[in-house]
Amino acid sequence: MKILIIEDEPDMRQIIRESLLKEKFLVEEATDYNSALNKINDYDYDCILLDIMLPGGSGLDILEELKKLHRSDSVLIISAKDSLDDKVKGLELGADDYLTKPFYLAELNARIKSVIRRKSTKGDVTVSLGNLTLWPDKREVSIGSTPLVLTRKEFDLLYYFVINPGRVISKMSLAESVWGDNVDQVDSLDFIYSQVKNVRRKLKQAEATVELTAVYGFGYKLTEL
Structure with missing residues (x-):
C-alpha cells in the first residue's frame, strides 16, 4: 500500500517515513504545495498524510483539488493547527481524519490503517x-x-x-x-x-x-x- 507524505518539516517527514517503512508501506514525499499537486496529479495513493501549512499554498487547497479530480485517496490531515474551523473545513472537503501535532507514531499508524480499511473495503476488515x-x-x-x-x-x-x-x-x-x-x-x-x-x-x-x-x-x- 502506497502513502504520500505532504510535509515541509524535514525531521518530521523523516520520522514518519521511517515509521511507515517499518510497517511495510511504500512511501513517497512532497515538501511543498506545488510538488504535492504534481504527485497527486500523476499517481494514486492509498493514503495521503497532509499538512495544512505548506510553502506555496495551503493543504486545504490540495483537498479542494482532490475533490475536483473526483479522487478516492484516503486523506489524513496532520497539522500543528488545532483550530476547530480547520478541522471542520478539512473534513467537509473530504479528509477522512485529523491528527494534531505532536502525536505518537503508533497512533498515526493505527489511524492510517483505519482510514485505508474504511475506504478501500467500505468498512469491512476483509x-x-x-x-x-x-x-x-x-x-x-x-x-x-x-x-x-x-x-x-x-x-x-x-x-x-x-x-x-x-x-x-x-x-x-x-x-x-x-x-x-x-x-x-x-x-x-x-x-x-x-x-x-x-x-x-x-x-x-x-x-x-x-x-x-x-x-x-x-x-x-x-x-x-
Whole structure:
C-alpha cells in the first residue's frame, strides 16, 4: 500500500517515513504545495498524510483539488493547527481524519490503517472476490479456508487487483504501486511480468474462482470466473 507524505518539516517527514517503512508501506514525499499537486496529479495513493501549512499554498487547497479530480485517496490531515474551523473545513472537503501535532507514531499508524480499511473495503476488515479473501492489515490471503502463501510484492499486486476488480491495469500502474518514486531505478516491467505470472500460477493451483488475465497491449485484469 502506497502513502504520500505532504510535509515541509524535514525531521518530521523523516520520522514518519521511517515509521511507515517499518510497517511495510511504500512511501513517497512532497515538501511543498506545488510538488504535492504534481504527485497527486500523476499517481494514486492509498493514503495521503497532509499538512495544512505548506510553502506555496495551503493543504486545504490540495483537498479542494482532490475533490475536483473526483479522487478516492484516503486523506489524513496532520497539522500543528488545532483550530476547530480547520478541522471542520478539512473534513467537509473530504479528509477522512485529523491528527494534531505532536502525536505518537503508533497512533498515526493505527489511524492510517483505519482510514485505508474504511475506504478501500467500505468498512469491512476483509476484501473478497469469489472464493478469494484478503486481510490487508495482516497481509494474509486465503482461497476458501485454505491459506495462500504470497511474497510481499505478490500480495501488494494481488491486493491492487482485488480492489480494482475487472479493471484493466497497465504494467506501469502496477510498477508504480510497488515502487512509487523508485520506479525508474529498477527493471520494473520485467519484474511485474514475473510477479503476475507467479500470482496467476498460485491462484490456479489453489483453485481460486478468480482469474488474472493479460489484455494484449494494455496490461492485466482480475475477474471472477
